[in-house]
Amino acid sequence: MNHRIIFHIDVNSAFLSWNAVYALQHGAKVDLRELPSIVGGNQATRHGIVLAKSIPAKKYGIQTGEPVVSAKKKCPNLIVTPPDYLLYMRCSEAMLEILREYSDKVQVFSIDECFMDMTCMRRLLGGDYYKIATEIKDRIKNELGFTVSIGISTNKLLAKMASDLKKPDAVVTLFPEEIKEKMxxxxxxxxxxxxxxxxxxxxxxxxxxxxxxxxxxxxxxxxxxxxxxxxxxxxxHGIENSEVNPNGSIPYIKGIGNSCTISFDVEDYETAHKVLLSLVETVGMRLRRGNFCCRLVQVSIKTNKLISYSHQKKLEVPTDCTNAIYEEACRLFDSSWKGEPIRHLGVRVSDLCGNDFIQLSLFDKNWEKQRLIDRAVDEIRMKYGSHSVFRAGFLHSRLAPLQGGIVEDFPVMSSIL
Amino acid sequence: MKTVKMLSVTEENGMQTPLKFQLKNEDGGRITVKVDNVIFRNEEKLAGNKMLVYRCQSQINGVLKVFELKYEVSTCKWYLYKM
CATH class of the missing domain: 1.10.150.20 (5' to 3' exonuclease, C-terminal subdomain)
Structure with a gap:
């Protein structure tokens, strides 16, 4: 046995389970997981979409991402609970604490998913991985109150595919010899x-x-x-060989994007530029955390009539600098916006490459100083929270200085962690 | 589950024991209950939220009742969980 052993741990209906367990701990008479219920955004700020759903809610055809209003039409008795990101962070951290008792190589993939490299535990734990995974799963259920699915295989891809095969509260293997039959x-x-x-x-x-x-x-x-x-x-064919990296970074991603629905209609350039900046701030941070540079910037606009359009431009020089992406995003916005009231804005960067070597251009600005500032700001935000430093332009504006994938006091999280 | 006003004692080693608590009834008045006996104590970490759980018994209006009190570490609040 020379191959690796990787576990993928996935929390079942994470946000909803966590809300349900917290409510039960505080004396709720019913378990939200057993009723048609959802975790939904705030309709007053126009963030009214389904973030997570219970298994009974799924039976009504309710889907993650659809408007709360339409979910309620499908099931009039639907229970809607608001998201609580601090609770989610605490649940995720408590789960990681248990996982780290079993392996020093735990990679956080998202708030409710992680990978563990159990290869080194082979001798210590006797090699019965199914038993160890079941023990981990049961401990999480008994100690923390929520269920997980654990996938076991020889690489991260197959482990992730395995944990999707059976839900909830399950341990599933998907070794290379089982690909034909199971995958x-x-x-x-x-x-x-x-x-x-x-x-x-x-x-x-x-x-x-x-x-x-x-x-x-x-x-x-x-x-x-x-x-x-x-x-x-x-x-x-189940071929994938990236390491379980406790510091993050998934190499195969196409692009990084953030978007937000604004709580009012935007009708002037200045406000729209500010919203773009708040989005670029988070996109830039995620880009740099993944050690990427981008060569393509895209801006998408959704009007109050729900009509969407987007514009993109290829950059001459790859960049990971917030200001460089922001300048490009503003240019794209200015050339594409037709003046209608805007409900939703998005910024996406793609055509990614590594940030270790960059081909510079003689004709472009020198962004070196800006990159140093970006790095310093990122470090401050990682250490003291995402809102510890922000641009003065956002003072007294109705806009959040960072938007998309970031919640107040919520540490920086991204799909590439 | 209701929050209660608690009088408890904390030992030098950090161990807490509830002595007596007050809870509000429907008409806004307060009922005081003396904790006669702590049957067992336990720690739970559901949803990553640490709580100390005490199963206790007391004579209330001449009837011996068993109930659970919970202490939430993150908020320092006491709750009457089951009665």
């Missing part, structure tokens, strides 16, 4: 990193299951989808 019959959309757009493309090529993808000629996939095709082909 190939699944729809291609279930494959990690296969989103809606990729699914459409694959379907149009006659690929519907992960098995179909695995049996497609790789050259054809590369021809159609470029390097993305090569990666999906490898994933369909």
């Amino acid at each position: 190939w019959p699944l729809p291609v959309r279930d494959l990690y990193m296969c989103g809606e757009a990729t699914e459409k493309k694959l379907n149009s090529m006659g690929i519907y299951t992960i098995g179909d993808l695995a049996q497609t000629e790789p050259r054809y996939l590369i021809y159609k989808l470029k390097s993305w095709g090569q990666m999906l082909y490898s994933f369909a």
Whole structure:
């Protein structure tokens, strides 16, 4: 046995379970997990979307991301509870504390998911991983009150796929020899990193299951989808070999984006630029945390009539500098906005590359000083909270200085952690 | 579960013991209950929130009753959990 042993731990209906357990601890008579219930954003500030749902709510066809209003139409007795990010952080931290008793290599993937490298525990724990995983799962359930699904395999990809196979409260293995039987019959959309757009493309090529993808000629996939095709082909065969990195960073991401619905309609350039800046602040931070630079900036606008459009531009020089991305985002916004009242704004950067070597341009500004400032600001925010320093322009404005994926007093979290 | 006004004693080693508490009834008056006996104490960390749980018994209006008191470490509040 020379291969690694990786666990992927996924909290079942995380936000909802955590709300439910906290309520029970404080004397609630009913368990939200057993009733049609959701965690929903605040409708007054127009953030009224479903953030998490219970299993009974799922039976009414309620989906994560849909408006609370439409969820209530599907189920009039639906219980809506507000999100409590401080509680979620505490739950996540308590779970990590238990996991760290079993391995020193625990990678936080998101607030409710993490990877553990258990290879080194082989001798110590006797090699019965199923038993160890069951023990971890039961400890989390008994001590912290919520359930998790644990996937076991030889790499992070397969472990993650495994934990999705059975929910809630389960331990599932997906070793390379089990791929054909357990993973190939699944729809291609279930494959990690296969989103809606990729699914459409694959379907149009006659690929519907992960098995179909695995049996497609790789050259054809590369021809159609470029390097993305090569990666999906490898994933369909369960090939992936990134390390469980306790400090984060998932190498295979396409882009980083943040967007926000503004609590009022934006009708002037100055306010819109401020919103863009608040979004770029968080996008820039996430970009730098992942050690990336971007070569493409995209701005998307949604009007109060819910019409969306976007503009993008390729940069001459890759950058990870907040101000450089902001300048570009403003230029894109100014050239695309048609003057309608704006409800929602988004900034996305993509075409990522590493930030260790950057090809500089003779004609571009020197951003070196700005990059040093960015680094200092990031460090302060990591240490003292995301709102410990912000730009003076946001003082007395109705806008938050950082938006998208950031909540007041909530440490910086991102999908690339 | 109701928050209560508590009189407790804390030993040198940090161990707390509830002695007597007051809770508000429906008409706004206060009822005082003396904790006669702590049957057992326990610690729970549900949802990552640490609470000390005390199962106690007391004579209330001539009837021996068993109930649970909880102390929430993060907020320093006492709760009457089950009665």
